[in-house]
Amino acid sequence: MKPWLNQHAQALSLVTRRMKSHALATFLMFMLMGVTLCLPGTLYVIIDNLNRLAGSMQSDPQMSLFLNMDADEQTIREIADRLEAHPNIQNHRFTSKDEAWEQLQQNAETAAVAGNLEKNPLPDAYFVTPAPLTPAEMENLQAELQQWAGVELAQLDTDWIKRLNAILQLGKKGILVLVALLGFALIVIIGNTIRLQILTQREEIEVSKLIGATDSFIRRPFLYAGTIYGLGGGLVAWLLLVAIISLFNVSIADLAELYASGFRLDLPTLETSMAIIGSAVFLSWLGSYIAVNRSLAQLD
Amino acid sequence: MIRFDQVSKRYPGSNQALQNITFNIDQGELVYVTGHSGAGKSTLLKLIAALERPTSGTVLINNQNISHLRSAAVPYLRRKFGLVFQDHKLLYDRNCYDNVALPLHINGISGNEAGKRVRAALDKVGLLDKEKAMPITLSGGEQQRLAIARAVVSRPAILIADEPTGNLDENYAAEIMQLFNAFQQVGVTVIIATHDVRGISPQAKVLKLDHGHLTSQFGVEAGSESQPHAGAAS
Numbered sequence: 001m002k003p004w005l006n007q008h009a010q011a012l013s014l015v016t017r018r019m020k021s022h023a024l025a026t027f028l029m030f031m032l033m034g035v036t037l038c039l040p041g042t043l044y045v046i047i048d049n050l051n052r053l054a055g056s057m058q059s060d061p062q063m064s065l066f067l068n069m070d071a072d073e074q075t076i077r078e079i080a081d082r083l084e085a086h087p088n089i090q091n092h093r094f095t096s097k098d099e100a101w102e103q104l105q106q107n108a109e110t111a112a113v114a115g116n117l118e119k120n121p122l123p124d125a126y127f128v129t130p131a132p133l134t135p136a137e138m139e140n141l142q143a144e145l146q147q148w149a150g151v152e153l154a155q156l157d158t159d160w161i162k163r164l165n166a167i168l169q170l171g172k173k174g175i176l177v178l179v180a181l182l183g184f185a186l187i188v189i190i191g192n193t194i195r196l197q198i199l200t201q202r203e204e205i206e207v208s209k210l211i212g213a214t215d216s217f218i219r220r221p222f223l224y225a226g227t228i229y230g231l232g233g234g235l236v237a238w239l240l241l242v243a244i245i246s247l248f249n250v251s252i253a254d255l256a257e258l259y260a261s262g263f264r265l266d267l268p269t270l271e272t273s274m275a276i277i278g279s280a281v282f283l284s285w286l287g288s289y290i291a292v293n294r295s296l297a298q299l300d
Numbered sequence: 301m302i303r304f305d306q307v308s309k310r311y312p313g314s315n316q317a318l319q320n321i322t323f324n325i326d327q328g329e330l331v332y333v334t335g336h337s338g339a340g341k342s343t344l345l346k347l348i349a350a351l352e353r354p355t356s357g358t359v360l361i362n363n364q365n366i367s368h369l370r371s372a373a374v375p376y377l378r379r380k381f382g383l384v385f386q387d388h389k390l391l392y393d394r395n396c397y398d399n400v401a402l403p404l405h406i407n408g409i410s411g412n413e414a415g416k417r418v419r420a421a422l423d424k425v426g427l428l429d430k431e432k433a434m435p436i437t438l439s440g441g442e443q444q445r446l447a448i449a450r451a452v453v454s455r456p457a458i459l460i461a462d463e464p465t466g467n468l469d470e471n472y473a474a475e476i477m478q479l480f481n482a483f484q485q486v487g488v489t490v491i492i493a494t495h496d497v498r499g500i501s502p503q504a505k506v507l508k509l510d511h512g513h514l515t516s517q518f519g520v521e522a523g524s525e526s527q528p529h530a531g532a533a534s
Contacts (some may be wrong), residue, residue: 003408063519165523210351211450212378213406 011220015228018221026232029193033233033280036186038240040179040280041268041276045245048264048272054164065092065126065145066153075150076124082148083128088141092128100125123152135165183283190229190287193223198295205299219292226288227281234280238273301327301489302348304457307357309343317343319512321357325491325505327457330484332500333493335509341493344509345462348491350377379407382451382488384461388443390435396422396446403454417471421453422446425479441472448479458489465496 019026067076068082076094083092101120104110130141138156145154198205205218256263268276302325309318318340325331333341346352347359359366361377369377373474390399400421404414422428425445427438435443444464451459461480465473473496481501484490500506508516 006410007405007408010408018368204391204393207391208402208406209375210378210385210389211383211403211406212375212381214372214375217375217406 007217007220010065012224015221015224019225019228026229028172029229029238030232032189032283033186034107034227034236034240036182036189037233037237037276037280038244040175040182041237041241042244043171043175043178043271044272045241045265047168047175047269050164050171051168052266053166053263056162063128064132064153064155065128065143065151067124067126067150068152069123071124071150079126079148079150083126088131088137090129090131092126095125097122097124135161174201179279183279186233186280186283187287187290190226190284193229193289194226194288194291194296195224198222198292202299204297209299215296218296219289222288222292223285225287226284229288230281230284231277233284234277237276237280238268241268241276301325301361302491303358304347305358305360307347307354307359309340309347309352310355310486316512318347318354318509321514323507323514323517325489327489328484328487329489330481330501330504331489331491332497332504332506333491333509334497334500334506337495338511339509340463340512341495341509344507345460345491345493348458349381349383349460350374379403379454380456382448382454382456382459384444384447384451384459384464386463386466388447390447390450392434392436392442395432395434396427396438399421399435399446400450400453403450407454409454417453417455421449424452424482425449436488439472441468441475443474444476445479448476452483452488454488456488458491461490461492463493463495465494477491477512485531 065079067079080092080094083089097120101114104122105114127185128145130138133141142154142156145151205213208218245267249264252263252265304321304323307318307321310316310318321344331346335341343352347354347366348361350361350369353359353367362380364377366374366377391402397418399417401410401414404410404417409417419428419431422431425448427442427445427449430438430442430446435446438446446466448461451461459480464480465476468476480490480492494500497506506516506518507514
Protein backbone atom coordinates (compact mmCIF):
# COMPACT_ATOMS: atom_id res chain seq x y z
CA MET A 1 0.00 0.00 0.00
CA LYS A 2 1.21 3.51 -0.74
CA PRO A 3 2.38 5.31 2.42
CA TRP A 4 -0.06 8.21 2.08
CA LEU A 5 -2.97 5.84 1.54
CA ASN A 6 -1.76 3.86 4.49
CA GLN A 7 -1.70 6.99 6.64
CA HIS A 8 -5.29 7.79 5.69
CA ALA A 9 -6.38 4.23 6.47
CA GLN A 10 -4.61 4.45 9.83
CA ALA A 11 -6.21 7.77 10.71
CA LEU A 12 -9.63 6.48 9.76
CA SER A 13 -9.31 3.28 11.76
CA LEU A 14 -7.97 5.25 14.73
CA VAL A 15 -10.99 7.56 14.62
CA THR A 16 -13.53 4.77 14.25
CA ARG A 17 -11.95 2.96 17.19
CA ARG A 18 -12.13 6.10 19.31
CA MET A 19 -15.74 6.69 18.31
CA LYS A 20 -16.68 3.12 19.15
CA SER A 21 -15.15 3.44 22.58
CA HIS A 22 -17.20 6.63 23.12
CA ALA A 23 -20.32 5.32 21.42
CA LEU A 24 -22.84 7.29 23.46
CA ALA A 25 -21.06 10.62 23.02
CA THR A 26 -20.77 9.96 19.29
CA PHE A 27 -24.44 9.08 19.04
CA LEU A 28 -25.46 12.24 20.89
CA MET A 29 -23.28 14.27 18.54
CA PHE A 30 -25.04 12.70 15.55
CA MET A 31 -28.43 13.50 17.12
CA LEU A 32 -27.44 17.08 17.88
CA MET A 33 -26.35 17.68 14.32
CA GLY A 34 -29.32 15.79 12.92
CA VAL A 35 -31.91 17.79 14.86
CA THR A 36 -30.21 21.07 14.00
CA LEU A 37 -30.15 20.28 10.30
CA CYS A 38 -33.60 18.72 10.18
CA LEU A 39 -35.29 22.01 11.10
CA PRO A 40 -34.40 23.94 7.93
CA GLY A 41 -34.73 20.69 5.96
CA THR A 42 -38.37 20.28 7.03
CA LEU A 43 -39.19 23.88 6.20
CA TYR A 44 -37.55 23.48 2.83
CA VAL A 45 -39.61 20.42 2.00
CA ILE A 46 -42.82 22.20 3.00
CA ILE A 47 -42.03 25.27 0.90
CA ASP A 48 -40.93 23.06 -1.98
CA ASN A 49 -44.22 21.18 -1.88
CA LEU A 50 -46.28 24.38 -1.74
CA ASN A 51 -44.32 25.56 -4.75
CA ARG A 52 -45.26 22.41 -6.56
CA LEU A 53 -48.89 22.91 -5.59
CA ALA A 54 -48.82 26.49 -6.89
CA GLY A 55 -47.14 25.25 -10.05
CA SER A 56 -49.89 22.76 -10.77
CA MET A 57 -52.49 25.52 -10.40
CA GLN A 58 -50.89 27.95 -12.73
CA SER A 59 -50.80 25.51 -15.63
CA ASP A 60 -54.57 26.07 -15.93
CA PRO A 61 -54.85 29.83 -16.44
CA GLN A 62 -56.38 31.26 -19.54
CA MET A 63 -55.53 34.44 -21.22
CA SER A 64 -58.28 36.67 -22.59
CA LEU A 65 -57.52 38.61 -25.74
CA PHE A 66 -60.03 41.44 -26.19
CA LEU A 67 -59.94 42.93 -29.67
CA ASN A 68 -60.51 46.52 -30.70
CA MET A 69 -64.19 47.41 -31.13
CA ASP A 70 -63.54 48.24 -34.78
CA ALA A 71 -61.56 45.10 -35.58
CA ASP A 72 -62.64 43.82 -39.00
CA GLU A 73 -62.90 40.27 -40.32
CA GLN A 74 -59.44 40.51 -41.83
CA THR A 75 -57.77 41.37 -38.50
CA ILE A 76 -59.68 38.65 -36.67
CA ARG A 77 -58.50 36.05 -39.16
CA GLU A 78 -54.90 37.28 -39.00
CA ILE A 79 -54.92 36.96 -35.22
CA ALA A 80 -56.33 33.45 -35.50
CA ASP A 81 -53.47 32.48 -37.84
CA ARG A 82 -50.85 33.96 -35.56
CA LEU A 83 -52.31 32.18 -32.51
CA GLU A 84 -52.31 28.96 -34.49
CA ALA A 85 -48.65 29.38 -35.38
CA HIS A 86 -47.45 30.48 -31.92
CA PRO A 87 -45.42 27.74 -30.18
CA ASN A 88 -46.43 28.79 -26.64
CA ILE A 89 -50.15 28.55 -27.25
CA GLN A 90 -51.91 25.26 -26.83
CA ASN A 91 -55.32 26.21 -28.23
CA HIS A 92 -57.61 29.17 -28.64
CA ARG A 93 -61.32 29.79 -28.96
CA PHE A 94 -62.99 32.71 -30.67
CA THR A 95 -66.09 34.37 -29.22
CA SER A 96 -67.61 37.06 -31.33
CA LYS A 97 -69.17 40.15 -29.76
CA ASP A 98 -72.64 38.95 -30.75
CA GLU A 99 -72.17 35.57 -29.07
CA ALA A 100 -70.91 37.27 -25.95
CA TRP A 101 -73.84 39.69 -25.97
CA GLU A 102 -76.26 36.76 -26.25
CA GLN A 103 -74.58 34.97 -23.39
CA LEU A 104 -74.80 38.11 -21.29
CA GLN A 105 -78.51 38.48 -21.95
CA GLN A 106 -79.25 34.81 -21.32
CA ASN A 107 -77.37 34.69 -18.04
CA ALA A 108 -79.96 35.29 -15.34
CA GLU A 109 -77.65 37.30 -13.14
CA THR A 110 -76.39 39.64 -15.83
CA ALA A 111 -79.60 39.90 -17.87
CA ALA A 112 -80.80 42.87 -15.82
CA VAL A 113 -77.60 44.77 -16.47
CA ALA A 114 -77.71 43.89 -20.15
CA GLY A 115 -81.28 45.10 -20.39
CA ASN A 116 -80.23 48.59 -19.35
CA LEU A 117 -77.72 48.84 -22.17
CA GLU A 118 -78.83 50.19 -25.47
CA LYS A 119 -76.24 48.52 -27.63
CA ASN A 120 -73.66 45.74 -27.35
CA PRO A 121 -70.61 47.09 -25.46
CA LEU A 122 -68.64 43.88 -25.80
CA PRO A 123 -65.71 43.38 -28.12
CA ASP A 124 -64.74 40.28 -30.05
CA ALA A 125 -62.47 38.08 -28.01
CA TYR A 126 -60.13 35.12 -28.12
CA PHE A 127 -59.77 32.83 -25.10
CA VAL A 128 -56.26 31.44 -25.20
CA THR A 129 -54.86 28.46 -23.32
CA PRO A 130 -51.08 28.77 -23.20
CA ALA A 131 -48.69 25.84 -23.05
CA PRO A 132 -47.33 25.10 -19.52
CA LEU A 133 -45.11 28.10 -18.77
CA THR A 134 -43.31 29.63 -15.84
CA PRO A 135 -44.89 32.80 -14.44
CA ALA A 136 -42.20 34.92 -16.06
CA GLU A 137 -42.71 33.33 -19.48
CA MET A 138 -46.41 33.79 -19.05
CA GLU A 139 -45.93 37.51 -18.54
CA ASN A 140 -43.70 37.71 -21.58
CA LEU A 141 -46.37 36.02 -23.64
CA GLN A 142 -48.95 38.45 -22.34
CA ALA A 143 -46.76 41.41 -23.23
CA GLU A 144 -46.17 39.96 -26.67
CA LEU A 145 -49.85 39.42 -27.44
CA GLN A 146 -50.65 42.90 -26.14
CA GLN A 147 -48.48 44.32 -28.95
CA TRP A 148 -50.38 42.61 -31.77
CA ALA A 149 -52.35 44.78 -34.12
CA GLY A 150 -56.07 44.76 -33.33
CA VAL A 151 -55.61 43.61 -29.72
CA GLU A 152 -57.10 46.04 -27.23
CA LEU A 153 -56.21 44.14 -24.08
CA ALA A 154 -54.42 40.87 -23.27
CA GLN A 155 -55.49 39.93 -19.76
CA LEU A 156 -53.88 37.32 -17.59
CA ASP A 157 -55.60 36.51 -14.33
CA THR A 158 -52.60 35.37 -12.33
CA ASP A 159 -52.27 38.05 -9.67
CA TRP A 160 -53.06 35.70 -6.82
CA ILE A 161 -50.45 33.24 -8.10
CA LYS A 162 -47.92 36.04 -8.18
CA ARG A 163 -48.73 36.84 -4.59
CA LEU A 164 -48.39 33.21 -3.55
CA ASN A 165 -45.09 33.00 -5.36
CA ALA A 166 -43.85 36.12 -3.62
CA ILE A 167 -44.76 34.59 -0.26
CA LEU A 168 -42.98 31.36 -1.19
CA GLN A 169 -39.91 33.35 -2.24
CA LEU A 170 -39.99 35.08 1.12
CA GLY A 171 -40.21 31.67 2.79
CA LYS A 172 -37.19 30.47 0.82
CA LYS A 173 -35.22 33.51 1.89
CA GLY A 174 -36.21 32.84 5.48
CA ILE A 175 -34.90 29.31 5.16
CA LEU A 176 -31.66 30.63 3.72
CA VAL A 177 -31.18 32.87 6.75
CA LEU A 178 -32.04 29.98 9.06
CA VAL A 179 -29.59 27.69 7.25
CA ALA A 180 -26.84 30.29 7.52
CA LEU A 181 -27.41 30.76 11.26
CA LEU A 182 -27.70 27.06 12.06
CA GLY A 183 -24.73 26.30 9.79
CA PHE A 184 -22.65 28.75 11.76
CA ALA A 185 -23.86 27.17 15.00
CA LEU A 186 -22.86 23.74 13.68
CA ILE A 187 -19.37 24.90 12.80
CA VAL A 188 -18.98 26.27 16.31
CA ILE A 189 -20.34 23.11 17.95
CA ILE A 190 -18.14 20.79 15.93
CA GLY A 191 -15.15 23.09 16.35
CA ASN A 192 -15.59 23.04 20.10
CA THR A 193 -16.01 19.27 20.24
CA ILE A 194 -12.88 18.74 18.19
CA ARG A 195 -11.00 21.28 20.31
CA LEU A 196 -11.85 19.29 23.45
CA GLN A 197 -10.68 16.08 21.76
CA ILE A 198 -7.42 17.78 20.84
CA LEU A 199 -6.97 18.85 24.44
CA THR A 200 -7.35 15.28 25.68
CA GLN A 201 -4.79 14.14 23.11
CA ARG A 202 -2.44 17.01 23.63
CA GLU A 203 0.34 14.82 24.94
CA GLU A 204 0.19 12.52 21.95
CA ILE A 205 0.24 15.48 19.58
CA GLU A 206 3.25 17.02 21.32
CA VAL A 207 5.23 13.79 21.27
CA SER A 208 4.27 13.15 17.66
CA LYS A 209 5.49 16.59 16.67
CA LEU A 210 8.77 16.04 18.51
CA ILE A 211 9.48 12.86 16.62
CA GLY A 212 8.68 14.26 13.22
CA ALA A 213 4.94 14.23 12.60
CA THR A 214 3.83 16.74 9.99
CA ASP A 215 0.90 19.03 10.68
CA SER A 216 -1.23 17.13 8.20
CA PHE A 217 -0.51 13.87 10.04
CA ILE A 218 -1.81 15.43 13.25
CA ARG A 219 -4.73 17.11 11.52
CA ARG A 220 -5.89 14.00 9.66
CA PRO A 221 -7.67 12.01 12.41
CA PHE A 222 -9.50 15.11 13.61
CA LEU A 223 -10.66 15.95 10.10
CA TYR A 224 -11.89 12.40 9.72
CA ALA A 225 -13.69 12.71 13.05
CA GLY A 226 -15.38 15.90 11.84
CA THR A 227 -16.34 14.31 8.55
CA ILE A 228 -17.84 11.28 10.28
CA TYR A 229 -19.82 13.50 12.66
CA GLY A 230 -21.13 15.31 9.61
CA LEU A 231 -22.03 12.11 7.82
CA GLY A 232 -23.80 10.69 10.87
CA GLY A 233 -25.54 13.98 11.59
CA GLY A 234 -26.63 14.33 7.98
CA LEU A 235 -28.07 10.80 7.95
CA VAL A 236 -29.94 11.43 11.19
CA ALA A 237 -31.31 14.68 9.75
CA TRP A 238 -32.48 12.84 6.64
CA LEU A 239 -34.16 10.08 8.65
CA LEU A 240 -35.89 12.62 10.89
CA LEU A 241 -37.05 14.51 7.83
CA VAL A 242 -38.53 11.39 6.24
CA ALA A 243 -40.21 10.48 9.54
CA ILE A 244 -41.68 13.97 9.96
CA ILE A 245 -43.01 14.09 6.40
CA SER A 246 -44.58 10.66 6.73
CA LEU A 247 -46.22 11.78 9.96
CA PHE A 248 -47.56 14.97 8.34
CA ASN A 249 -48.81 13.04 5.34
CA VAL A 250 -51.23 11.04 7.50
CA SER A 251 -53.03 14.25 8.49
CA ILE A 252 -52.63 15.84 5.08
CA ALA A 253 -54.32 12.84 3.48
CA ASP A 254 -57.45 13.46 5.61
CA LEU A 255 -57.43 17.15 4.82
CA ALA A 256 -56.82 16.65 1.12
CA GLU A 257 -59.68 14.21 0.94
CA LEU A 258 -62.07 16.90 2.15
CA TYR A 259 -60.93 19.01 -0.80
CA ALA A 260 -61.13 15.98 -3.13
CA SER A 261 -57.44 16.31 -3.79
CA GLY A 262 -54.73 13.69 -3.85
CA PHE A 263 -52.13 16.13 -2.53
CA ARG A 264 -49.30 14.67 -0.45
CA LEU A 265 -45.98 16.05 0.73
CA ASP A 266 -43.23 14.56 -1.40
CA LEU A 267 -40.33 12.89 0.36
CA PRO A 268 -37.01 14.69 -0.15
CA THR A 269 -35.63 14.10 -3.63
CA LEU A 270 -32.25 12.51 -4.18
CA GLU A 271 -30.76 15.95 -4.77
CA THR A 272 -32.26 17.38 -1.59
CA SER A 273 -31.04 14.37 0.38
CA MET A 274 -27.56 14.70 -1.04
CA ALA A 275 -27.60 18.42 -0.29
CA ILE A 276 -28.57 17.84 3.34
CA ILE A 277 -25.94 15.17 3.94
CA GLY A 278 -23.32 16.95 1.85
CA SER A 279 -23.71 20.25 3.65
CA ALA A 280 -23.59 18.47 7.02
CA VAL A 281 -20.31 16.82 6.04
CA PHE A 282 -18.87 20.04 4.69
CA LEU A 283 -19.85 22.21 7.68
CA SER A 284 -18.53 19.71 10.13
CA TRP A 285 -15.27 19.23 8.21
CA LEU A 286 -14.87 22.99 8.17
CA GLY A 287 -15.49 23.26 11.91
CA SER A 288 -12.88 20.64 12.71
CA TYR A 289 -10.39 22.14 10.24
CA ILE A 290 -10.64 25.53 11.93
CA ALA A 291 -10.37 24.00 15.40
CA VAL A 292 -7.36 21.81 14.65
CA ASN A 293 -5.51 24.59 12.86
CA ARG A 294 -6.03 26.95 15.78
CA SER A 295 -4.79 24.33 18.21
CA LEU A 296 -1.73 23.53 16.10
CA ALA A 297 -0.86 27.22 15.97
CA GLN A 298 -1.11 27.39 19.76
CA LEU A 299 1.12 24.35 20.21
CA ASP A 300 3.98 25.82 18.21
CA MET B 301 27.52 15.02 9.65
CA ILE B 302 26.67 17.57 12.34
CA ARG B 303 28.51 20.86 12.32
CA PHE B 304 28.08 23.81 14.69
CA ASP B 305 29.73 27.06 13.69
CA GLN B 306 29.69 30.04 16.08
CA VAL B 307 26.27 28.99 17.33
CA SER B 308 24.53 31.05 19.98
CA LYS B 309 21.08 30.59 21.41
CA ARG B 310 19.20 33.03 23.55
CA TYR B 311 15.69 32.43 24.85
CA PRO B 312 13.57 35.53 25.07
CA GLY B 313 13.72 37.08 28.51
CA SER B 314 16.57 34.95 29.83
CA ASN B 315 20.33 34.69 29.80
CA GLN B 316 22.31 33.42 26.90
CA ALA B 317 21.79 29.65 26.83
CA LEU B 318 24.66 28.94 24.46
CA GLN B 319 27.49 31.18 23.24
CA ASN B 320 29.78 30.75 20.27
CA ILE B 321 29.68 27.01 20.13
CA THR B 322 31.75 25.42 17.39
CA PHE B 323 32.24 21.69 16.96
CA ASN B 324 31.93 18.86 14.52
CA ILE B 325 30.42 15.38 14.90
CA ASP B 326 31.23 12.70 12.35
CA GLN B 327 29.11 9.77 11.39
CA GLY B 328 29.28 6.86 13.81
CA GLU B 329 30.77 8.84 16.67
CA LEU B 330 29.79 8.44 20.28
CA VAL B 331 29.50 11.89 21.80
CA TYR B 332 28.82 12.92 25.39
CA VAL B 333 27.65 16.40 26.21
CA THR B 334 28.50 17.05 29.85
CA GLY B 335 28.27 19.90 32.29
CA HIS B 336 26.33 20.85 35.37
CA SER B 337 22.60 21.39 35.09
CA GLY B 338 21.75 24.63 33.33
CA ALA B 339 24.98 24.56 31.35
CA GLY B 340 23.03 24.33 28.10
CA LYS B 341 23.17 20.59 27.41
CA SER B 342 19.48 20.26 26.59
CA THR B 343 19.55 23.38 24.43
CA LEU B 344 22.46 21.95 22.47
CA LEU B 345 20.58 18.71 21.84
CA LYS B 346 17.45 20.61 20.85
CA LEU B 347 19.47 22.55 18.30
CA ILE B 348 20.87 19.31 16.86
CA ALA B 349 17.42 17.74 16.63
CA ALA B 350 15.96 20.88 15.02
CA LEU B 351 13.57 21.33 17.93
CA GLU B 352 15.00 24.83 18.28
CA ARG B 353 16.68 27.20 15.85
CA PRO B 354 19.88 29.06 16.72
CA THR B 355 19.75 32.79 17.46
CA SER B 356 22.96 33.20 15.49
CA GLY B 357 25.55 31.01 13.87
CA THR B 358 25.12 28.01 11.64
CA VAL B 359 23.91 24.51 12.44
CA LEU B 360 24.49 22.08 9.60
CA ILE B 361 22.90 18.64 9.68
CA ASN B 362 23.94 16.53 6.68
CA ASN B 363 24.96 19.81 5.03
CA GLN B 364 21.48 21.26 5.57
CA ASN B 365 21.45 24.61 7.33
CA ILE B 366 18.60 24.28 9.80
CA SER B 367 18.28 28.05 10.21
CA HIS B 368 17.21 28.25 6.60
CA LEU B 369 14.93 25.25 6.72
CA ARG B 370 11.27 25.85 5.83
CA SER B 371 9.08 24.91 8.78
CA ALA B 372 7.26 22.39 6.58
CA ALA B 373 10.58 20.57 6.09
CA VAL B 374 11.38 20.36 9.81
CA PRO B 375 9.30 17.22 10.50
CA TYR B 376 11.15 15.32 7.80
CA LEU B 377 14.51 16.34 9.30
CA ARG B 378 13.37 15.24 12.76
CA ARG B 379 12.60 11.79 11.44
CA LYS B 380 16.31 11.30 10.82
CA PHE B 381 16.84 11.39 14.58
CA GLY B 382 15.89 9.01 17.32
CA LEU B 383 15.10 11.04 20.41
CA VAL B 384 15.19 9.81 24.00
CA PHE B 385 13.90 12.30 26.52
CA GLN B 386 14.76 12.56 30.17
CA ASP B 387 11.10 12.23 31.12
CA HIS B 388 10.56 9.42 28.55
CA LYS B 389 7.55 11.17 26.99
CA LEU B 390 5.80 7.83 26.68
CA LEU B 391 2.08 7.77 26.02
CA TYR B 392 0.36 6.14 28.95
CA ASP B 393 -2.96 5.59 27.22
CA ARG B 394 -1.63 2.76 25.03
CA ASN B 395 0.48 -0.35 25.42
CA CYS B 396 4.20 -0.76 24.78
CA TYR B 397 3.69 -2.02 21.25
CA ASP B 398 1.65 1.03 20.24
CA ASN B 399 4.13 3.40 21.86
CA VAL B 400 6.96 1.98 19.79
CA ALA B 401 4.81 1.89 16.66
CA LEU B 402 4.09 5.64 16.79
CA PRO B 403 7.15 6.78 14.75
CA LEU B 404 6.37 4.13 12.15
CA HIS B 405 2.80 5.38 11.86
CA ILE B 406 4.12 8.87 11.36
CA ASN B 407 6.22 7.46 8.52
CA GLY B 408 3.19 5.72 7.08
CA ILE B 409 4.33 2.19 7.91
CA SER B 410 1.82 -0.26 9.35
CA GLY B 411 0.76 -3.87 9.25
CA ASN B 412 3.28 -6.69 9.11
CA GLU B 413 6.24 -4.48 8.28
CA ALA B 414 5.52 -2.32 11.33
CA GLY B 415 4.99 -5.40 13.50
CA LYS B 416 8.36 -6.82 12.54
CA ARG B 417 10.18 -3.59 13.22
CA VAL B 418 8.43 -2.93 16.53
CA ARG B 419 9.27 -6.41 17.80
CA ALA B 420 12.87 -6.08 16.63
CA ALA B 421 13.19 -2.81 18.53
CA LEU B 422 11.54 -4.24 21.64
CA ASP B 423 13.84 -7.25 21.38
CA LYS B 424 16.92 -5.04 21.22
CA VAL B 425 16.05 -3.37 24.51
CA GLY B 426 14.91 -6.64 26.10
CA LEU B 427 11.21 -5.85 26.38
CA LEU B 428 9.83 -8.29 23.84
CA ASP B 429 7.72 -10.00 26.50
CA LYS B 430 6.15 -6.68 27.56
CA GLU B 431 4.58 -5.94 24.19
CA LYS B 432 1.03 -5.84 25.55
CA ALA B 433 1.89 -4.25 28.90
CA MET B 434 0.95 -0.66 29.65
CA PRO B 435 3.97 1.61 30.18
CA ILE B 436 2.80 2.64 33.65
CA THR B 437 3.32 -0.94 34.86
CA LEU B 438 7.01 -0.89 33.88
CA SER B 439 9.88 0.09 36.16
CA GLY B 440 11.81 3.31 35.55
CA GLY B 441 14.60 1.51 33.72
CA GLU B 442 12.15 -0.42 31.60
CA GLN B 443 10.30 2.75 30.69
CA GLN B 444 13.57 4.33 29.59
CA ARG B 445 14.35 1.23 27.52
CA LEU B 446 10.91 1.45 25.97
CA ALA B 447 11.65 5.07 25.07
CA ILE B 448 14.89 3.91 23.45
CA ALA B 449 13.00 1.27 21.47
CA ARG B 450 10.71 3.99 20.20
CA ALA B 451 13.71 6.13 19.28
CA VAL B 452 15.42 3.39 17.26
CA VAL B 453 12.41 1.71 15.64
CA SER B 454 12.62 3.77 12.48
CA ARG B 455 16.37 3.03 12.29
CA PRO B 456 17.66 6.59 12.57
CA ALA B 457 21.24 7.46 11.70
CA ILE B 458 21.52 9.66 14.76
CA LEU B 459 20.37 8.80 18.26
CA ILE B 460 20.04 11.66 20.71
CA ALA B 461 19.42 11.14 24.42
CA ASP B 462 18.91 13.83 27.04
CA GLU B 463 19.92 12.62 30.51
CA PRO B 464 18.76 9.08 29.75
CA THR B 465 20.01 7.85 33.12
CA GLY B 466 19.03 10.90 35.12
CA ASN B 467 16.37 9.23 37.22
CA LEU B 468 17.84 5.74 37.34
CA ASP B 469 19.92 3.93 39.87
CA GLU B 470 23.41 2.74 39.00
CA ASN B 471 22.57 -0.73 37.72
CA TYR B 472 19.85 0.51 35.40
CA ALA B 473 22.08 3.36 34.27
CA ALA B 474 24.92 1.03 33.29
CA GLU B 475 22.44 -1.14 31.40
CA ILE B 476 21.15 1.85 29.44
CA MET B 477 24.65 3.08 28.65
CA GLN B 478 25.57 -0.36 27.33
CA LEU B 479 22.56 -0.18 25.03
CA PHE B 480 23.76 3.11 23.59
CA ASN B 481 27.28 1.72 23.13
CA ALA B 482 25.77 -1.21 21.25
CA PHE B 483 23.96 1.12 18.85
CA GLN B 484 27.14 3.10 18.27
CA GLN B 485 28.98 -0.10 17.42
CA VAL B 486 26.56 -0.83 14.58
CA GLY B 487 27.24 2.56 13.02
CA VAL B 488 24.67 4.85 14.63
CA THR B 489 25.85 8.29 15.67
CA VAL B 490 24.99 8.54 19.36
CA ILE B 491 24.81 11.83 21.23
CA ILE B 492 24.12 11.70 24.95
CA ALA B 493 23.75 14.58 27.37
CA THR B 494 24.65 13.61 30.92
CA HIS B 495 25.96 15.15 34.10
CA ASP B 496 27.17 11.73 35.17
CA VAL B 497 30.68 11.26 33.79
CA ARG B 498 31.44 7.94 35.45
CA GLY B 499 30.30 5.56 32.73
CA ILE B 500 31.81 7.40 29.80
CA SER B 501 33.68 5.04 27.51
CA PRO B 502 37.25 6.04 26.63
CA GLN B 503 36.77 6.12 22.85
CA ALA B 504 33.98 8.68 23.17
CA LYS B 505 34.14 12.34 22.33
CA VAL B 506 33.19 14.64 25.17
CA LEU B 507 31.79 18.16 24.80
CA LYS B 508 31.99 19.93 28.13
CA LEU B 509 29.68 22.90 28.62
CA ASP B 510 29.87 25.53 31.31
CA HIS B 511 27.31 28.36 31.49
CA GLY B 512 26.68 28.15 27.78
CA HIS B 513 30.34 28.04 26.76
CA LEU B 514 32.06 25.05 25.27
CA THR B 515 35.00 24.80 27.68
CA SER B 516 36.66 21.71 26.31
CA GLN B 517 36.21 19.00 23.76
CA PHE B 518 38.36 15.96 23.82
CA GLY B 519 38.26 12.49 22.40
CA VAL B 520 39.01 11.31 18.90
CA GLU B 521 39.29 14.76 17.39
CA ALA B 522 40.16 16.72 20.51
CA GLY B 523 41.18 20.32 19.93
CA SER B 524 41.07 20.05 16.16
CA GLU B 525 38.11 22.41 15.88
CA SER B 526 39.13 26.03 15.58
CA GLN B 527 37.07 28.08 13.19
CA PRO B 528 37.87 31.68 12.24
CA HIS B 529 35.50 34.08 13.94
CA ALA B 530 33.06 34.96 11.25
CA GLY B 531 30.05 37.07 12.20
CA ALA B 532 29.57 38.56 15.63
CA ALA B 533 27.64 36.42 18.08
CA SER B 534 26.97 38.02 21.40
